[in-house]
Amino acid sequence: MVLIFIDHIDGHIKKASYEVLTYGAKLAEQMGTTAEALLLGTVNDDLASLGKYGIKKVHQVSNETLNHVDAQLYAKVIAEAVTATGADVVVFSHNQTGKAVSARTAARLKAGIVAGACALPDTGNGFIVRKTVFSGKAFANVSINSPIKVISLNPNSYKTVAGEGTAEVVALNVAVDPSKIKITAVNKVSGEVPLTEADIVVSGGRGLKGPENWGVLLDLAHELHAATACSRPVGDAHWRPHHEHVGQTGVQIAPNLYIALGISGAIQHLAGVNRSKVIVVINKDPEAPFFKAADYGIVGDLFEVVPKLTEEIKKLHAGG
Amino acid sequence: MKILVCVSKTPDTTAKIAFINGNTKFDETGVQWIINPYDEWYALVRAIELKEKDPSIIIHLITVGLADCDPIIRKALALGGDEAIRVNADNSDSYYIAAQIAGVVKKNNYDLILTGKETIDYNGSSIAGMVSEMVDAPYVSLATLFELNGTTATITREIEGGEEIAEVSLPVVVSCQKGVAEQRIPNMRGIMAARTKPLQVVEPAPIDALTSIVNYELPPAKAGVKLVSPDNVAELVRLLHEEARVI
Ligand SMILES: Cc1cc2nc3c(=O)[nH]c(=O)nc-3n(C[C@H](O)[C@H](O)[C@H](O)COP(=O)(O)OP(=O)(O)OC[C@H]3O[C@@H](n4cnc5c(N)ncnc54)[C@H](O)[C@@H]3O)c2cc1C
Numbered sequence: 032m033v034l035i036f037i038d039h040i041d042g043h044i045k046k047a048s049y050e051v052l053t054y055g056a057k058l059a060e061q062m063g064t065t066a067e068a069l070l071l072g073t074v075n076d077d078l079a080s081l082g083k084y085g086i087k088k089v090h091q092v093s094n095e096t097l098n099h100v101d102a103q104l105y106a107k108v109i110a111e112a113v114t115a116t117g118a119d120v121v122v123f124s125h126n127q128t129g130k131a132v133s134a135r136t137a138a139r140l141k142a143g144i145v146a147g148a149c150a151l152p153d154t155g156n157g158f159i160v161r162k163t164v165f166s167g168k169a170f171a172n173v174s175i176n177s178p179i180k181v182i183s184l185n186p187n188s189y190k191t192v193a194g195e196g197t198a199e200v201v202a203l204n205v206a207v208d209p210s211k212i213k214i215t216a217v218n219k220v221s222g223e224v225p226l227t228e229a230d231i232v233v234s235g236g237r238g239l240k241g242p243e244n245w246g247v248l249l250d251l252a253h254e255l256h257a258a259t260a261c262s263r264p265v266g267d268a269h270w271r272p273h274h275e276h277v278g279q280t281g282v283q284i285a286p287n288l289y290i291a292l293g294i295s296g297a298i299q300h301l302a303g304v305n306r307s308k309v310i311v312v313i314n315k316d317p318e319a320p321f322f323k324a325a326d327y328g329i330v331g332d333l334f335e336v337v338p339k340l341t342e343e344i345k346k347l348h349a350g351g
Numbered sequence: 352m353k354i355l356v357c358v359s360k361t362p363d364t365t366a367k368i369a370f371i372n373g374n375t376k377f378d379e380t381g382v383q384w385i386i387n388p389y390d391e392w393y394a395l396v397r398a399i400e401l402k403e404k405d406p407s408i409i410i411h412l413i414t415v416g417l418a419d420c421d422p423i424i425r426k427a428l429a430l431g432g433d434e435a436i437r438v439n440a441d442n443s444d445s446y447y448i449a450a451q452i453a454g455v456v457k458k459n460n461y462d463l464i465l466t467g468k469e470t471i472d473y474n475g476s477s478i479a480g481m482v483s484e485m486v487d488a489p490y491v492s493l494a495t496l497f498e499l500n501g502t503t504a505t506i507t508r509e510i511e512g513g514e515e516i517a518e519v520s521l522p523v524v525v526s527c528q529k530g531v532a533e534q535r536i537p538n539m540r541g542i543m544a545a546r547t548k549p550l551q552v553v554e555p556a557p558i559d560a561l562t563s564i565v566n567y568e569l570p571p572a573k574a575g576v577k578l579v580s581p582d583n584v585a586e587l588v589r590l591l592h593e594e595a596r597v598i
Contacts, residue, residue: 102490212489
């Protein structure tokens with residue numbers, strides 16, 4: 032059985048979880064087995080409807096303590112759920128929660144893990160999972176050789192598909208220890224699309240000249256419902272918050288569309304964004320290395336081009 | 352107070368990524384090796400800052416690798432830290448590496464174990480979580496701020512779309528990223544001192560790896576950029592809408 036870990040925040044299931052549900056269900060089909068899901072804590076969303084992603088059951092450990100992610104508790108509870116349900120493959124999203132929990136759970140289960148998977152495993156002969164390595168510059172095909180297998184799937188690397196169906200929701204009774212971690216505050220950046228979940232990302236580099244010029248970028252991002260990102264020097268200079276810094280030493284993303292404004296396209300920057308499906312580069316220097324990695328480009332002054340681009344997209348959205 | 356900082360050797364960020372032996376081995380020809388930036392810039396520098404405030408703190412560095420890791424360990428010791436331990440084993444999977452580190456942790460009883468959030472070559476983000484499980488300590492991932500008050504750590508960690516502030520009693524395992532500290536350059540005194548700092552080489556414990564790399568692949572090359580005139584921005588929007596279908 033393939034057990035899929037469902038992640039949630041503020042009472043709602045995260046987008047990345049729908050990707051892993053689809054992925055896990057497909058994997059189960061490929062292996063000739065069933066897919067079930069596991070949710071720790073409580074949510075407002077309807078769990079039975081998760082059946083439309085191809086899973087049969089949702090196991091829920093409804094203990095309020097689990098509404099905050101504590102890796103120590105989570106690993107213990109998930110490992111017990113794996114044993115109780117007889118799962119042989121466990122699938123996580125390699126998002127912030129997955130990074131906190133998946134490897135720890137794998138260690139507890141003495142299960143081999145592929146963290147950062149980007150495709151369905153090859154189960155023809157063994158169990159081989161493709162993952163991104165060298166910060167997105169290459170792939171490795173990794174064989175998991177243990178009886179229980181753990182996969183942590185990169186966000187935005189598997190397309191969510193919903194069909195028909197309802198899942199049976201079953202309560203799972205697992206003892207939960209008190210948490211050794213006390214959460215004293217949660218600060219949300221409200222109204223923004225989380226970077227790793229975003230379909231479209233608009234990103235700015237030193238070419239914007241200063242934080243006071245970000246308006247043109249924000250207008251475009253707003254019109255596209257896009258998340259915003261930046262190059263490392265921009266984060267280092269505190270023109271933008273550091274969680275927006277993408278690249279080899281920042282966040283690695285794989286949106287459908289990445290729009291780079293005034294970014295030269297240094298190798299370390301590309302490492303974080305080159306898994307984007309479509310890359311658009313706007314740069315005044317025709318020799319900027321980013322054009323070599325781009326699908327579409329405009330050689331021009333971003334301060335002139337970007338407002339026009341925003342206007343054209345507005346027209347498109349208005350249906351004209 | 353004893354701090355263990357896990358460091359690992361990675362190719363320089365500008366290294367050409369290529370493979371040999373039927374794509375089963377990374378081509379190390381001409382590659383410069385560095386300390387994994389997350390380990391160096393954030394985990395190690397934060398440990399050094401803590402020691403600057405409280406000189407009674409002892410910092411150990413650990414790496415799992417063969418003798419070719421020694422130059423980067425010396426480089427790390429030049430930044431700071433009291434001694435280093437190298438578990439003399441070739442690179443294996445994360446379970447194997449974590450188990451070697453956990454073995455040393457159990458022997459030496461550290462109060463705080465710091466790692467970078469991931470290595471820039473394997474990108475597993477796994478070692479810290481695994482070590483924490485193996486030594487049964489709390490784990491705080493993706494830290495962006497780390498403060499110590501006596502035996503309590505106050506840690507800001509990244510969650511989706513925001514951050515969470517956590518308080519936890521030591522011992523704890525923490526993976527560090529940007530925000531925790533600022534990158535430093537080693538000075539001449541540090542480089543000289545590093546030469547005589549102890550580097551203990553220990554033999555690995557017998558552990559079986561649970562995964563193995565079959566082969567590597569490079570992504571397919573891009574078809575080439577389609578340039579649109581800056582006077583015809585509408586054409587770009589049309590292409591994105593009709594051809595690429597991304598807006
Ligand atoms: C170890 C290491 C790790 C690194 N990690 C990262 C990382 O994770 N992420 C990252 O981004 N960088 C990283 N870097 C830095 C990287 O090498 C580059 O220095 C950085 O990406 C450059 O940022 P930039 O493109 O914003 O600035 P620049 O390289 O200065 O480029 C600015 C660009 O803006 C263009 N421009 C200027 N004005 C305009 C205008 N009016 N209209 C249009 N275009 C204009 C210019 O032509 C230029 O191409 C790392 C470096 C090292 C050494």
